[in-house]
Amino acid sequence: MSHVLHRNLNQEYPTAVKGDGPYIVDREGRRYLDASGGAAVSCLGHSDEAVAQAIKDQVSQLAYAHTSFFTSDPMEQLADFLIERAPAGLDSVYFVSGGSEAVEAALKLARQYFVEIGQPQRKHLIARRQSYHGNTLGALATGGNAWRRQQFEPLLINVSHVSPCYAYRDQQPDETPEAMGIRLAAELEEEILRLGAENVMAFVAEPVVGATLGAVTAVPGYFRRIREVCDRYGVLLILDEVMCGMGRTGSLFAAEQEGVTADLITIAKGLGAGYQPIGATLVSQRIRDAIANGSGFFQHGHTYIGHATACAAALAVQQTIESRDLLTRVNVLGEGLKARLNERFAHHAHVGDIRGRGLFQGLELVADRDSQKPFDASLKLHARLKKAAMAEGLMCYPMGGTLDGRQGDHILLAPPFILQESHLDEITTKLGRAIDTTLASL
Numbered sequence: 001m002s003h004v005l006h007r008n009l010n011q012e013y014p015t016a017v018k019g020d021g022p023y024i025v026d027r028e029g030r031r032y033l034d035a036s037g038g039a040a041v042s043c044l045g046h047s048d049e050a051v052a053q054a055i056k057d058q059v060s061q062l063a064y065a066h067t068s069f070f071t072s073d074p075m076e077q078l079a080d081f082l083i084e085r086a087p088a089g090l091d092s093v094y095f096v097s098g099g100s101e102a103v104e105a106a107l108k109l110a111r112q113y114f115v116e117i118g119q120p121q122r123k124h125l126i127a128r129r130q131s132y133h134g135n136t137l138g139a140l141a142t143g144g145n146a147w148r149r150q151q152f153e154p155l156l157i158n159v160s161h162v163s164p165c166y167a168y169r170d171q172q173p174d175e176t177p178e179a180m181g182i183r184l185a186a187e188l189e190e191e192i193l194r195l196g197a198e199n200v201m202a203f204v205a206e207p208v209v210g211a212t213l214g215a216v217t218a219v220p221g222y223f224r225r226i227r228e229v230c231d232r233y234g235v236l237l238i239l240d241e242v243m244c245g246m247g248r249t250g251s252l253f254a255a256e257q258e259g260v261t262a263d264l265i266t267i268a269k270g271l272g273a274g275y276q277p278i279g280a281t282l283v284s285q286r287i288r289d290a291i292a293n294g295s296g297f298f299q300h301g302h303t304y305i306g307h308a309t310a311c312a313a314a315l316a317v318q319q320t321i322e323s324r325d326l327l328t329r330v331n332v333l334g335e336g337l338k339a340r341l342n343e344r345f346a347h348h349a350h351v352g353d354i355r356g357r358g359l360f361q362g363l364e365l366v367a368d369r370d371s372q373k374p375f376d377a378s379l380k381l382h383a384r385l386k387k388a389a390m391a392e393g394l395m396c397y398p399m400g401g402t403l404d405g406r407q408g409d410h411i412l413l414a415p416p417f418i419l420q421e422s423h424l425d426e427i428t429t430k431l432g433r434a435i436d437t438t439l440a441s442l
Helices: 049-061 073-085 099-116 137-142 146-155 177-195 222-232 254-258 285-292 308-323 326-345 381-391 421-440
Strands: 016-020 023-026 031-034 090-096 124-128 160-162 200-205 236-240 264-267 279-284 351-356 361-365 397-400 409-413
Touching: 031 421, 049 308, 073 090, 073 279, 073 308, 090 099, 090 285, 099 137, 099 200, 099 236, 099 264, 099 279, 099 285, 124 137, 124 177, 137 146, 160 177, 177 200, 177 222, 200 222, 222 236, 222 254, 279 285, 308 326, 326 351, 326 361, 326 421, 381 397, 381 409, 381 421, 409 421
Parallel strands: 124 160, 124 200, 200 236, 236 264
Antiparallel strands: 016 023, 023 031, 090 279, 264 279, 351 361, 361 409, 397 409
């Protein structure tokens, strides 16, 4: 019996022993094509020699130095790299160990900013239903997934949730995409006014929604209007790019494709590509200056923030992506993957929607295409599908609760940026077999 408290205590897991490009190999020699990057993490696959060497070099020189005593070259260099390429107005980087920590840091930075500038009454957060921002208590409270929140609700702070920008389900008859964006921005404005604009701290959103909706992009103009509403009332805009950022959608920051910047941007996953645990919060100059000119001290911290080895690994990852022009490849491969998914599933009786951007693609599964009726949640279709895909030698990211945290199923695909065209065919073929096998077993 394993003494590890695994995610699922009633499941046996294969033992991963080796990475080989976009594949993971288990103890029995079985190969799994990683079509989800784990959880949209492994953008360089599992055996990049340059990154591995950077880690070895850093460990041999300096593995770790606590940031209350020292800075380090890898941390400074990684911060410089990110800010040089970040959306306008972002000036500083706070390094943490993962996405949930990055969101927690963003929430605390937002709160401390308003305390520093003499507006301590601003405490309310607004986010969106069916969002996911992490599993620490602050991040979980901010997220709008009912199932993930349910048993921990008594421990969570009160956060308002407005509608997601989910055109497949929520665009009204005869409503244009642009009109939908205007309607949703007005809904945010109404919620700000309901809470009292002087009391609202920040609005939090994923530019492309990942785990809980499955690669849902916003309608054109939505985020520009959201930015305008936030600016009108002095509300900070926090963009959570933990899953959709760092090149996953075809640009280094997903916000670039929406034509907006933010006051705080959270990143992780593809930042270090899984080679070391790392995340970060990018901070606007006005927030940094408010703290620097006020107390001078961000009242927050973790033991492993700015970890030298993790920063060295992430810097090597980002330099590799840039030197190999992999963001161009993300766009080319993304178009190829979408074309294959459409060819295979556009007329499938139980695939209601195919969506996404770059190498961040999603399929929503439905019991009936015409009515968009979801499968009965008790079937746990997503869990069956994951098992069937693993049997095919394919890692994908199926999730349940797409509609409301309980009903609905989708599949998220977020493969490494290093794929060859043949891997796109392999993904589509194996996924098609897994879906058909699963549906035939119902």
